[in-house]
Amino acid sequence: MGKGSPRDFKRQAGVALKDPALRIALGRARSGFVEKRTQARRQLPEFDRLCAAATRVRDHSIDHLDTLLVRFEQEVLAAGGQVHWAATAAEARQIISGICSDAGARVVAKGKSMVGEEIALNPALEADGLTVVETDLGEYIVQLAKERPSHIIAPAVHKTREQVAALFARRHEGPRRDLSGIPELVDEARRVLRRAFLSADVGITGANLLIADTGTSVLVTNEGNGDLCATLPDTHVVIAGIDKVVANATDAATVLRVLARSATGQPITAYTSFFSGPKRAEDLDGPKHFHVVLLDNGRADIRQGRYRDMLRCIRCGACLNHCPVYTAVGGHAYGAVYPGPMGAVLTPLQWGLRESRDLPNACTLNGRCADVCPVHIPLPALLRQLREDIHDAKVEGRMQRWLLGRWVRLALQPDRYRRVTAQVAGLLRRLAGARGRVSRLLPIPGWGRGRDMPAPAGKTFFQQYRTPSKSSGDRS
Template sequence: MAVAEADFRARARKALSDEDLQSALAKAKGGFVDKRANAILDLPEFEALRERGRQIKDHTLAHLDTYLEQFEGNVTRQGGQVHYALDAESARETILGICRDAAAKQVIKAKTMAGEEVGLNEALEAEFETVESDLGEYIIQLAKEPPSHIIAPAVHKTRAQITELFDHHHHQKSGGPLRETPDLVDEARGVLREKFLGADIGISGANFLVAETGTITLVTNEGNADLSTSLPRVHIAIAGVEKLVPSMREVSSMLRLLARSATGQQITAYTTFITGARRPEDLDGPEELHVVLIDNGRTRMLGDEFREMLRCIRCGACMNHCPVYSAIGGHAYGWVYPGPMGAVLTPMFRGLDSSQDLPNACTLNGRCQSVCPVKIRLPYLIRRLRDQSFEQQITGPFARWAIRTWGWLARRPALYQQLTGLMRPALRLFGRGSARRVPLAGAWTAGRDFPLPSGKGTFQQQWREKRGEKRT
């Protein structure tokens, strides 16, 4: 992935003034949130289901060695092969090696975030004709951009931009009239159908891996993953080691959570369970199945306080409900995982020193945690990353001084109350309600008004008074 994590602020500022992006984000925002809310209204058991999802994933992570061995044994028994990759480079090398061994020319890809994570496309494109088959991924492949959302990779693109891309790449023209959605979808269907039929290798991710049977689970609405994994003679699936679940019973529960949280569906149009390679009596299906399991930082998380982040099932609900993501889109986050889950995963996978702004691009409002299907405490993890950033002296000297001063003051309640008591009348000089400009707060007032004290006394004084009222 060429995009550098650094300079989040510059990208965020640019995103805020990008009219096309803002128009695309405005269209997407309500859709995801409303669809999920409606799906959950239909399922009173959803809270119990979230708890079950958490229990299943926690259990699996606590027995990851057992399930890895069981999964591998079953895949092998069914004629597939399991490969292990410690890092991005060895994942790419493993996959390139399989493609070379198969004397492949054309590769068709179904959407895989693990593939994005290891920079698979760039490596493949250098040697093979490589085409993304998920419509959103295909659009951004033509645009030479990374995905901006983990389940809707082209959510930042307007119809006008897609029209332009298709006109340019399919018809070598530009400046044509705006095209309707059915027309665009149909054209992509035609172009990609040829690619499906011509490909030697199909590459997919995995939504879940089932240890009990050695099964790869894939969910799509387009059917692209199914064509990618049934037409070519070799199927390669790439997935993080944390994708395991114990059995087919548990994967059924997880699928109920995933579809509702991601797209507000009860189930996706295609939910596919792949176990091993083509059987002797089968009339179709790939002769070879390879599963590439990647670590790339996951086993480190397993051993520390960030283990719960490995429960993540990549539904995207956290970003759909994040005010920061909704304002700046996914690209500003600088790497493949955006939004709240990205604010945790990017520092985990790429290092906090190059992504220290991400945990700070969060208001700690907690919506992400309240919608997370596996109850990951995202705000807590983000706060812990802020702590680490401070402890490791990644936070800048001025901010460190300010935080330390505040910390010193906060531990001395009498002094703290005295000082805030003095601040109140001082701020009152600027008026009531809110002020456009306040000295020393230029960074704040550049984008929004500064709220001024209201009511009688400081917050603490008002709080004491209110509690007093309640008691009597």
């Protein structure tokens, strides 16, 4: 699981850019996401106003997390379920481990959950001797390959169909069979995973929202795997961040309208389910035991600081799909649970500035992520803020810090600044020659290797300012 680290972003990004299979996989997926969202937006004239409404709903939630969470807890208890609070990832693992052990579980069927990834749940449960089966197809592929998701809604987006076919042929039992098409791959996974659903003692799912008024956990899927996890096993465990709660069903509807459209371009996913407690006495099916694990893991601290807006995030993935950096290097290069722009904000806040100092810099500040964010998170502004924090905490690279320090000293001495910039401009012009471009910026090895730079204009601004203009001689 724990492949890569945010610390190695530069190296990992370099490897990703040269991986031919990754280039094919990302190329096949990229335009799809963007087009589908654009079309969904076009088909709903109210889309932008609905996004503004969803932003207000999420702000209201974050402002009143305490009352909403307490209300949510009351309602789950009243419906016969249990609520557990986890301040840290380790506490959450312990709680879920305990629930599985109380249930006498051997097999756990999991629906896709980013919080599950965040707390590294699977290795913990496996260490308890449990068989844990991821049932979302993408998540299952990633589990079989012993990797981690590279996208928050499309975990296996980095894999080509050929790679998935080879993986299934290697890891599944059975005679030689045709796995060349996507239908065959999906059918094979369905067959294998059906057995897991039917034998599972515990089902674990995430939640896209929690509704305080009714103690309801909302789950959005297209495959139906989450619903099978929530229906067949005797115990259903929901794991969710404390930021996921909204006040009531109306607020939930407002967020749902923009969630699927931003994520996959669907007006609504095939399955949007609302779970409120264990099976009722007269019900014919459903879990006997129902648990919700509420995870903080840094969220309450983020709420108190300058990055509060980040807690509005509904994990749609639109910022990933529209990010030129993410779509070039893929999710694994980030070496973190949450990749792309939202991950470049969350990872430093959750794992520390030093560990993740390269992530906020992996951004061109083009602003597309903020444009497509359905809850108006000012991602570029937050990333810029993080760059400042990294500088203030003195954890950026030594070279970068040294260069910035030189620059500041130079910029504070106007005479010297003019002299040096004029010299550098002249030097670059000579280096560029007739081509007019500098292809290797030798003094900046990492940065210069992949970039051409246009030759500077003939003279610096000050040189031009001092030369009397030919056309208008009236400057005093």
